[in-house]
Amino acid sequence: MHESAIVVDGLRVVRGGRPVIRDIGFEVARGTVTGLLGPNGCGKSTLMRSIVGVQIVAAGAVTVLGHPAGSPELRRRIGYATQEPAIYADLTVVEALRYFAAVLGTPESDVDRVVGQVGLTDSAHTLVGALSGGQRGRANLAIALLGTPELLVLDEPTVGSDPELRDELWTLFRELAACGATLLISSHVMDEAVRCEQLLFMRQGKLLAQDTPEALRRRTGAPDLEQAFLRLIKEQESAAP
């Protein structure tokens, strides 16, 4: 039970002849909220795809909940939400969720539960294509919550949300972690990093640092995490010109 939720070791990914992930290794403890931070295009989504097992990797190993990433036994235990909502626009929220619930073999009551969790009860019978961008993002998140997965891999789940909604979503994430779920959440907004227990800082396909927000601030002597990130970049550049 004490094994890590995610173990990444020497991961390299090449996309279109270009290295996107360059030799990354880290572990994510169970029951934690880990933030994957870094600028757009730094490889966050590719790393997440490698963890859910849909990415062809060039080298290295990714172990998730004790199994190699992409193993059939993991398909019920991981909830994955891509940044672009992957959901049928010509179905209502409930119809789309019912389909994914049927694929997972979870009871239909689960659909009502996740609709409530993401706060979409009022739009449950609206066509997904007619939802606002933020609502569509929440419908996308709701699918990942079906079947109460042990690991949630969420790619920029709060992008395009207003501050109030973002706060509600982070409350939800912490509740899920309190119930024992592990969450890996990517963001390119530094002010979200404060809300995570652990942080992974990525840049240009490399991992700059892994630590708690507090320790990163202390180590770099920076007033906030944005500054901490910038100082880490300088450190890296002076170490390897």
Next chain:
Amino acid sequence: MNTSITLATTRRILTQLRHDPRTVVLIIGVPSLLMILLRYVLNSEQRFSALAPALLGIFPFTIMFLLTSITTLRERTTGTFERLMTLPIGKLDLLFGYALAFGILATLQVLVAAGISLTWLGLTIAGSVWSLLLITVLDALLGTALGLFVSAFARTEFQAIQFMPVFVLPQFLLCGLFVPRESMGWLLRGLSDVLPLSYAVDALTQVTRSASIDGTLVRNIGIIAGCAMLALVLGAATLRRRTP
């Protein structure tokens, strides 16, 4: 294979179509309209009866091909396919779900078009109506299965639409509708022999002309069904859980 996931997929696709009634009307109505058009263009019941059975097979084949290749491509481009591949659904569950949903639509389409042709338009066939229906439904399923298969090679909807002339029109020209297959040169005859639509048109022509159900008819029907199944399995083989 998981039957409940296959059926859930079928239900999901039919629900999507229910939200798009115009598409349903087009699917059910267009082949019938084309048959009516053909009847009055030829302006002779006799000539209509000679051509109509083959076209009753070809129209649904073409429409289902287009419809499925676009729908499955959309599933890939919107990311829902990748999402499904992270979930406990088999590739064949998904493809059979598609085949069943479009098979139901194709059956309705064929029933309406054949019904109108056999009554109002005065189509007379020597063989049984049931064989005619069986072959035309199989043709539509073949179109569905080929559409599923071919969509794997299209990256954009423009490409998917271009595959229609590439995969369907040569079969249309070589299937024996314009020139009897026996009178083609060896190369064209050879091509015609490996294209499944040829066997569909052979079978439909036979049903039009004779009432007997012989070995050739059974073989041809078997070939159409076999090709549809083969295209589905090949389609499943082109689906990848991991992508670059």
